[in-house]
Amino acid sequence: MIRLLLLLSAVGGLQAGNAAILGEDTKGSNCETISCNSPGISPVIKNCPTNEKCNANNNCEYRATCTFTGPTAIDISGKLTTVKDRCNYILLESTKLLSFKVEGEYRERRRKHISHLENVKLTVDTKVYILKQGGRVEKGDGQLLTLTATETKFDSFSLAKTDAGVTAKYSKDGFEISVYFDGHTLQILTTGPTTKDPGLKKICADINERVAVRTIVDSCDKAQTDADVTKDVCDKAKTSCDVLKSTPFTSCNGVVKPDPYIKACKETMCKYPAEDNLMCSFLEAYARACKVQGRQDVTGFRSSASCPTTHKAFCPGKSCASQEFCALESGDFKCRCRPVFAAPFIKDNLLGDPTVCSANSASVTLINCLLTDKNIDYTTLHLKDKKCPGTFKDGNVTFTFNSDSLCDAEVKATDTEVTYKNNIMSSTDPNAAIIRQDQVNIEFKCTQTQPAIQSFSFKLQRSSVSKEVKSGSYDYTVSIEAFTDAARLQAVTEVVLNQKVYVNVKTTGLDDKVIAVVIDSCYASKDSDPTKDPKYQLITAGCANKEDNTVTVVGNGVSTSSYFSFNVFQFPNSNGDVHLHCKVKLCSTQGKSCLPDCTKQRRRRNAMPMYLDEAFITMAWNS
Structure with a gap:
């Protein structure tokens, strides 16, 4: 074999003047071995042992990387796995660096059966930091941090933010863990x-240690089904993924094996649509x-792969609610409904939750992402009264009216119930030549069972009797009190014939803006039987x-309390009790007067009070 002596100048770890023999391995300085195989071909550099790389000083150091993109995870040894549920996972822990932990929260986006790494939770000692899409970082208490490209230090921990994403660094015992997240990809x-x-x-260290640690939604591990992309789309995606073995990525293939990245790309993009720059994220993950x-x-590679010319974090400056995900549509970032969340609403053609009814108010909550899917702008919506818009919070829009502010609600009452009805409507510019938003008119109503005052009796020797009553959604107390003075301050203890007695009928727990009590x-x-004779009339049709x-009779039909007075009497030839029977009615004050008409003039029908309920109250005294 002919041996050719070559003089190499500063190749890898060799210094100028060192000799290398063609076909034989020559040791470099500290961490490289160079094989010279043929003239004119660049030397093949053999790196340090597994999970070690040459550093800037040409020494071997521990250097291990794991990558999470979409539902896929590639551990530090290059093994691939896929997360197939919507649970939380511990992504990295250390038996030596005990005070640092990385967790990932997986949620679905455009497809129910494909999860994505949504948020990254970092625990440093007892403090929690959450990395979110768009470069947002929150503390565990929800406080949003303001970050720049300059590192913000917290003892052994630091955070920095650029247009490309957020980087967190943790240092201890000579080791540094760098956590990078751009909304699609997490790299540690x-x-x-x-x-x-x-x-x-x-x-991160071993894909076989994949164990769900905490659920974020009910049945987060429940398998979901959805449609994969078509074969043509899948074939096109596979071709795009294979670019990782082509120029310009070939220069890296000897440093980082492309196979798990290509497989992760293909497995995901054959099930998930090529939207939201997800394909580009797989290429960017390998490049990084x-x-x-x-x-x-x-x-x-970005131009030929139809990727943005500069890599930036996904969904910058956009904050979506938990039931939403950020989507890139026509160049704009929008909050869209997560399909698992939206499915039951879409199935029943609903835009929100059922109406919430209470004794004095009604409210309905619409889900903004469902409105967005229908091309409805929630800021244009209001109740019948345009001065009653919805209140936006956490991706929901709530419309409310109550007895103090009916917002033009329609109130209808029968003997047994009262119904409140209003409409959520959209408004448009009356001067607009055209409109491009569907007109909205959503009716909602509450029907309440009217409260019933239950009959009970007492002897006058007990100056006050009260009883709690529950009827429908109402919870109130009715009381009857007897007094000896007009100011109704001195409670009755004993009565004598011809003594004036003041009887107060009062309710608490009923809204006097809606209901009045009429004796x-x-x-x-x-x-004691109210049907037996003889009888003596004190009040008839609300009048003395x-x-x-x-x-x-005073204050009758004005509010939820009124009173009347009379002089105590007894029936002739009777030494027994005298029983006083009163019929009390509840009257709706909405648009009507509840005052009894005690004149001789005939009342017009449309002016008559609207009575909701009635009850007997019996009082007795010993003669």
Whole structure:
């Protein structure tokens, strides 16, 4: 064999003047072996042992990278796995660096059966930082951090943000863990001395350590089904993924094996549409792995791959609610509904949750991403009264009216129930020549069972009796109190004939803006049975008996309390009790007067009070 002596100048670790023999291996300085195989061909550089690379000082150092893009994970040894549910996972822990942990939250986006790494949770000692899409970083308490390209340091931990994404760094015992997230891809680089073992574990270190640690939604591990992309789209995606073995990526193939990246790309893009720059994210992930592992930039691929000319974090400046994901559509970032969340609403053709009804109010909540899917701008919506728009919070728009502000709600009542009805409507510019948004008119209503005052009796020796009543959605108390003075301050203890007694009828828990109490009739009888004679009328049709000048009715039908007075009496030839029976009615004050008409004029029908319920109240005193 002819041996050719070559003089090499500064190739890898050899210094100028060192000799290399063609066909034989020659040791470089500290961490490289150079094989000279044929003249004119660049030397093949054999790197340091597994998970070690040459550093800038030409020494071997521990350098390991794991990559998470979409649903795929490539561990530090190049093994690939796919997350197929919507659970949270511990992505990296260390048996030596105990105070640092990386977790990932997986959620679906455009397809129910394909999950994506949505948020990255970093735990440093007891502090929590959450890396989100668009370069946003929040503390565990929800505080949004303001970051720049200059590192913000927190003892052994730092955070920095550029247009390309957020980088967090943690240093301890000579090791540094660098965590990079751009909204699509998470890349974790661990560097340190070869004399120590960082003790890495979980998915980043070994894909077989994939264990869900916490659910974020009910049944997060429930399998979901959805349509894959067509074969033509899949074939095109495979061709795009194979570019990782072509120029300009070939210069990196010897540093980072492209096969797991290509497989991750194909498996995902044959099931998920080529939208939101996801295809480009797989190429960018491999290019960045080359840079952090071999310190070489891979450029010149973005234009031919139809990727943005400059890599930027996905969804910058956009914050979507938990039921939404960020989508790139026609050059703009929009919040769209997650398909698993939206499916039951779409199935029933709904835009939100059922109406919430209470005694004095009604509200309905619409889901903004469902509105967006229908090309409806929530800012144009309002109730019948245009001064009653919705309130936006956490991706939901809530419309509310109550007894203080009806927002032009329609109120209808029957003997047993009252119905409140309003409409969510859209408004347009009356001067607009054309409109491009569907007109909205969504009716919602609440029907409430009217409260019923239950009958009960008491002797006058007990000056006050009260009882809690629950009827439908109402929860209130009715009380009857007897007094001896007009100011109704002195409670009755004993009564004598011809003594004036003031009887107060009061309710609490009913809205006096909606309901008034009307004492409709009162009469006395010798028997406790109100149907038996003899009877003596004190109040008829809400008005005092004009033939008994001791009877006075005050505040009847004005609010939820009123009172009347009369002089105590007994029936002739009777030494027994006298029973007073009163019929009390509840009246709706909406658009009507509840005041009894005690004149002799005939009332017009449309002016009559609207009564909702009635009950008997019986009072007795011993003669």
